[in-house]
Amino acid sequence: MSVSDAKQKKSRRQRREFTREFKDGAVKLVLDEGKGIPEVARDLDLTESALRTWVERAKEARGEGKPGALRQEEREELARLRAENRQLRMERELLKKAAGLLREGDDVKFAFIHAQKAHFPIAFMCEQLEVSRSGYYAWAHRPQSARKTKDRELTEVVAAVHAESRRWYGSPRVFQELKARGYRVSRKRVARLMRQRGLRARARRRFVKTTDSAHSYPVAPNVLERDFSPQKPNSKWAGDITYIWTAEGWLYLAVVLDLFSRKVVGWAMSDTIDRHLVLSALTMALLNRPAPDLHHSDRGSQYASDDYRKLLEKQEIDCSMSRKGNCWDNAVVESFFSSLKMELVYERNFQTHEEARRALFEYIEAWYNRRRRHSSLGYVSPEEYERNASTPSAAA
Template sequence: MSATDEKQRKPRRPRREFTAEYKAGAVKLVLEEGKSIPQAARDLDLTESALRLWVEQTKTDRGEGRPGALATGEREELSRLRKENRELRLEREIPKKCGGLLREGDEVKFAFIDAKKALFPVASLCRHLEVSRSGYYAWAKRSESERKKSDRALGVEVLAVHQESRGRYGAPRVHAELKARGRRVARKRVARLMRQAGLRARTRRRFVRTTDSAHGHPVAPNSLARNFQPGQPDRAWVGDITYVWTEEGWLYLAVLLDLFSRKVVGWAMGERIDRGLVLSALDMALLGGPAPQLHHSDRGSQYASEDYRQLLEAHGIGCSMSRKGNCWDNAVAESFFSTLKLELVYITRFKTREAAKQSLFEYIEVFYNRKR
């Protein structure tokens, strides 16, 4: 087959539509998080041309010129902010404050530095872990036993998986990921290496029920009946709302998940927990693909409102609601929020709602939907 024929047979990438909130989150990955356009595009499964267009449009809207056109003071401020961002990334990468590595011996610290030296300067790593550079280089020159060499190589892989999960995976999930990659290793060995490197799983917090079903809107029967495995995508979506605390006050998050893939197909964030929030999440989901046969949620007034029911009906989507006071009828959505809070919200202090929005966007679109 010729290259031309192969190109002709290759399916075209389907055209996707995005909400303004999604575009803003993608642009912030480049302009505020410091990612390159190619990297951010890969993380979000976007075309580079589309993301570059959004970035340039945002710069134009902000009235930003080329870097060379900045005043001296502005360039210095930009340089300072970039340096601070690098330091913050370094602090996140090096688990200093958790005390894990600081309580271990120098051998463990040196092994960690050896695994990270391709990403950060050795001097910075040694400073953060309170060891000397001369000590590290002396350690690096020593001959190692085959077992230690094997542990060190495996430790690099364990660390890589843990970092890819953004520090959220414990030993069972790290072991499962290594196994999926074809690495045959005992789970206890993975746990030992993680313990030595100060890498550990998070602890869960208790569940808090927030749904208020005391309203006068019609309530749909539970048509889903806990059938959480529909067999095909776009058969059923489940939705729910949660809240995230910031130093500016509460931020509310509404999501819709496809039951088959467990992908977040629609989401919206805002300061108010009203029907506009869930309508925005539904709008995003409908832009992204075909409408499902069934929509399931709790009995909250937002989902039972006339506007929401009319939008479902306009797209031929059946409505299903959990039984009163039964969170298990919407267990998939509840499980997603539990994981989100365990892996992000409970371990992060958000100064502003905008900071929380960006972290949630990156968790959902970069980590959860693409890697989880």
């Protein structure tokens, strides 16, 4: 085999495939959330050309013609709506970064404006934070000590990192994020600045049992035995289901995690909790990754169903199930659900299933898998952890 043939074969092996649900989620971030194609492509590790193709096809399916086919008044209305959308996005982004500042004094607000002036217009920030421009400029020209100035600037960076984490990060993760961005700062200093600003990690809520194991299907023994640290990826997977409340009723989310990296390798959402939900999540996981040696879950009827067990058998995957009433046997997935609820679900009042679907897709694919720092992984994201493990130096 020639070198070029080998490269082509390697390229074909590495080509990713995507489920319809994944494509729909990516498209909705562009068309419904108003995000730009480059931003979404970067967050989801996609090529811009592929995402643009999906978006154009979705527009055609929705009956949205090309801009040139619109009448003049329609083009003007579209331009107006886009301008309003940009303004709303800017306001939402600013308020997200400035969470809690409206209750602070003017000096704190001025410090925030000074740190963010490269990203937002000063007049716009002064209006949103209810301070005067003249007051800001007077503050900006007031001499301060070098240490106080550095603390002020660093506090805004700390606050921005905390906001980006959906206010979940405490000082250890904020410190690790700053270190990764090239800041030379101690963890104690980060903790002090967060304490002075009133920034803290949210406390977890207690676990609530949701599994229905009252069924007649056979159950598998607990083969995993809480071995949550396999030495390689695609060795041991774990799955479970959780519930998200919306004004339209419950939305159910099933996930499959690779225990090596804690990465969500498969997921599915539905307003019906049945075996098709968990089958869809497992099918997504198998789409781009080799089958694992072991799959662990609770004793729920969905995982014990004939169809699910047959799929595992077809892929030559051994089945493992938690002991009755013991959530700790599947602690890694429970921990993921806890983070999901604390960082997203408890902060939002979803009005529709569609709104919840978009938010969950973005959380899993753009935030948790690719950006969120995981303490058990040495404060790197699941994606980065797998990438580091696959390098020659890591394998040596």
